[in-house]
Amino acid sequence: MSLDTTGSKSRLRLWLRLLKASKLIETELRERMRRELDTTLPRFDVMAALSRNPAGLKMSELSGVLKVSNGNVTGIVERLVEEGFVRRDAVKGDRRAFLARLTEEGRSEFERQASAHEGWIDGLLSDVEPERAERLAVLLAEVAAHLEEGKHHEN
Template sequence: MAQQGTDKITEAEESKARLRLWLRMLKSTRRVEAVLRDRLRSEFDTTLPRFDVMAALARFDTGLKMSALSGVLRVSNGNVTGIVDRLAEDGHVVRVQVPGDRRASMVRLTRKGEEEFARQAAAHEAWIAELLADFDAAEADLLSDRFDAVSHRDET
């Protein structure tokens, strides 16, 4: 009987430890994101959402339909449209009509956009390296694997 009580305490302690982990992860994520937003604004006169759109497009040479871009970024089409509009005004992306579908367009980076994204991505990588310098490569790989497992866990 005492063993069961110990198990319940252990389970409760584990639950509390996981809750503390979640809160610290959230706090750390918000801190890193705030630094990234500030540095993108001050060093490149851009925003994190614009960077995210360019990063998504950089992975697809032929571009993406707006709906696919929204899916990759996990945001609404409306959110992406305004960002793409501003990137197009700056000459970083171009919209190309999808043959046979007047309502659909592909969005892709221009050469100017590719060059600008390369500059931003290099700085972004350096900032992340600085912000997460307390983790060596082995720790970073282990944590990445563990968070991937959480991300891919089936919802029940």
């Protein structure tokens, strides 16, 4: 079993550094969300998904978009409904299903949160020059697309 040691070690190092950077950023975002916006990252993610889908999403679609179980989003959506940020609309032809969508108040609140989130990310990554950030974003998008297509292979 021959392994390209240089390539293998470089890719492993890349993965570990990506993971470390991601965890550090996520930890900081979670703290700032809680402290400055009185919300959580999962709530923000639900509102972001609904913002990108103004016609609404069924719970199963929302779970799929967020890559989490239905149970995980149900409680979050319920609380957002109680707070007036999300509404539930019936789905024609399916009495058990409903579409979750942002209310006007929800859109306004999400815009406020998204603006803060963008500013935090900009500050956390301010040492990365815009051109390098763009190049890295393109490379990571290529990696993600490659993995999603199932073209990755095992050695």
